[in-house]
Amino acid sequence: ALAGFMRAPPGRPAPEGEDAVAARRRAGEFREIGRRLIRNLSGTPYRSFSALPDGAILVAEQLRPADAALIDPSRIAAVVTEEGGSTGHTAILLRALGIPAVLAAHGLLAQLGRRTRLVVDGTTGQVIVRPSTRTAAAARVDVAAYARERQMLGRLRRLPARLSSGEVVTLQANLEIPAELPMIAQSGAGGIGLLRSEFLFMNAETLPDELHQEAVYLPLIEAMAGDPVTIRVVDWGSEKNSDALSRAGIGESGDTNPALGVRGIRLLLQHRGLLETQFAAILRAARAGPVRVMLPLVSSVGELRAARDIYARIGRRLRRKGVEIPDPLPPLGIMIETPAAALMADVLAQEAEFLAIGTNDLTMYTLAADRAATDVAALYDPFHPAVLQLVRMTADAALRHRRPVSLCGEMASDPIAVPLLVGLGIRSFSMHASAVPRVKRAIRALAMDDCRRMACRALEAADGREVSTMLMDYAAAARQPADE
Numbered sequence: 001a002l003a004g005f006m007r008a009p010p011g012r013p014a015p016e017g018e019d020a021v022a023a024r025r026r027a028g029e030f031r032e033i034g035r036r037l038i039r040n041l042s043g044t045p046y047r048s049f050s051a052l053p054d055g056a057i058l059v060a061e062q063l064r065p066a067d068a069a070l071i072d073p074s075r076i077a078a079v080v081t082e083e084g085g086s087t088g089h090t091a092i093l094l095r096a097l098g099i100p101a102v103l104a105a106h107g108l109l110a111q112l113g114r115r116t117r118l119v120v121d122g123t124t125g126q127v128i129v130r131p132s133t134r135t136a137a138a139a140r141v142d143v144a145a146y147a148r149e150r151q152m153l154g155r156l157r158r159l160p161a162r163l164s165s166g167e168v169v170t171l172q173a174n175l176e177i178p179a180e181l182p183m184i185a186q187s188g189a190g191g192i193g194l195l196r197s198e199f200l201f202m203n204a205e206t207l208p209d210e211l212h213q214e215a216v217y218l219p220l221i222e223a224m225a226g227d228p229v230t231i232r233v234v235d236w237g238s239e240k241n242s243d244a245l246s247r248a249g250i251g252e253s254g255d256t257n258p259a260l261g262v263r264g265i266r267l268l269l270q271h272r273g274l275l276e277t278q279f280a281a282i283l284r285a286a287r288a289g290p291v292r293v294m295l296p297l298v299s300s301v302g303e304l305r306a307a308r309d310i311y312a313r314i315g316r317r318l319r320r321k322g323v324e325i326p327d328p329l330p331p332l333g334i335m336i337e338t339p340a341a342a343l344m345a346d347v348l349a350q351e352a353e354f355l356a357i358g359t360n361d362l363t364m365y366t367l368a369a370d371r372a373a374t375d376v377a378a379l380y381d382p383f384h385p386a387v388l389q390l391v392r393m394t395a396d397a398a399l400r401h402r403r404p405v406s407l408c409g410e411m412a413s414d415p416i417a418v419p420l421l422v423g424l425g426i427r428s429f430s431m432h433a434s435a436v437p438r439v440k441r442a443i444r445a446l447a448m449d450d451c452r453r454m455a456c457r458a459l460e461a462a463d464g465r466e467v468s469t470m471l472m473d474y475a476a477a478a479r480q481p482a483d484e
């Protein structure tokens with residue numbers, strides 16, 4: 001991908017003071033209000049970046065998850081943003097779309113003109129401005145090698161995800177948007193471990209009703225042909241945004257820190273109609289195959305109990321109406337994404353039917369470092385022993401209470417991290433579909449003893465750097481490519 005395109009105005013003073021940062025954020029909010037006003041007044045549909053030339057690289061100061069969802073991967077060669085982080089939702093969506101991307105390329109726009117050529121390497125996180133002919137040719141060779149490797153990994157599709165010492169691991173796919181379904185089918189994933197239902201609310205003017213949602217879930221469940229689908233009820237808030245919810249007056253709380261405000265299950269319990277509609281739609285669609293229902297951002301057992309009461313009530317209501325729904329109801333589980341939930345995993349595991357560890361948020365809340373912020377990217381480290389302790393506590397609690405536990409944060413797609421996570425007691429992983437084959441390759445090369453040994457050492461390590469060095473050394477010794 002060698003064409004250049006610049007969307008935001010170039011240049012900004014560096015380093016910025018707090019005032020400048022606040023002013024820039026405020027300016028962003030005003031721009032957004034302007035965009036909404038114009039779109040609503042002119043009845044314009046959501047932008048799909050259709051004005052960009054084919055093969056362009058989109059370079060922006062910032063890209064919202066909802067905008068990322070509108071990108072056509074067959075037309076946009078790559079995306080680079082000055083802000084953002086690798087586990088933010090914009091990055092997650094770009095990965096789902098299979099678009100090479102580099103985020104947090106601070107200061108890049110100032111170096112670009114409208115037709116500047118770039119090489120974007122999403123694997124190493126490198127952006128080369130005005131590459132020489134030789135560098136551009138080398139990049140083309142890398143692209144071909146990457147395609148060959150993917151083809152080779154494709155051959156693993158039918159092989160089991162079994163350690164060399166015999167233990168079997170479950171690999172499932174995360175789904176952000178329905179367009180990913182063919183890729184999930186090709187990946188060899190054994191079901192969907194995390195269906196992020198936010199796409200139903202993104203780039204939509206109105207809230208999707210029960211029948212609309214049912215019609216979206218049904219083909220997804222059918223396509224998995226008997227493999228389980230874990231649907232997470234909408235996790236609105238923090239960096240995610242939805243016009244449909246804002247127009248319904250939901251979630252515009254003006255929290256000074258949205259990540260610590262009304263998001264996830266908190267928002268759903270404040271707006272119970274939203275939760276009821278989604279529960280009802282999922283229960284209706286559950287006739288098509290095995291389904292599990294998952295609650296986001298739980299921080300206390302009271303939230304689980306309140307949601308469970310609503311779930312049971314909706315089940316009774318549908319049965320009274322004669323709607324065919326599974327009996328018993330599909331399992332209701334929770335995400336472990338807050339330190340409080342991990343520390344209370346023993347209590348939660350008694351009442352939740354399954355646990356899924358969301359390391360993206362768990363890392364953010366444990367280390368008090370925003371997952372989507374460039375300036376604290378170096379502090380945001382899922383290998384930090386504090387995060388690993390919480391993963392271990394959750395896995396142990398699940399084992400004690402015989403509850404299934406999985407891990408569905410971005411960490412699950414990192415072949416370097418997987419030996420450690422297996423050693424910490426995780427046997428089920430969910431990740432973006434294109435990562436499934438290379439994680440399977442890593443798993444098939446592992447011995448359980450090594451995994452346990454690494455987990456013990458990691459839990460005693462002084463910091464995340466020590467853990468990643470240990471894991472990289474192990475990967476190098478095992479001749480596993482430390483690739484993206």
Ligand code: PEP
Binds near residue numbers: 196358360408410
């Ligand atoms: C997580 O927090 O790890 C997670 C899987 O949820 P999301 O990335 O959607 O916040």
Ligand code: MG
Binds near residue numbers: 337358
């Ligand atoms: Mg999360």
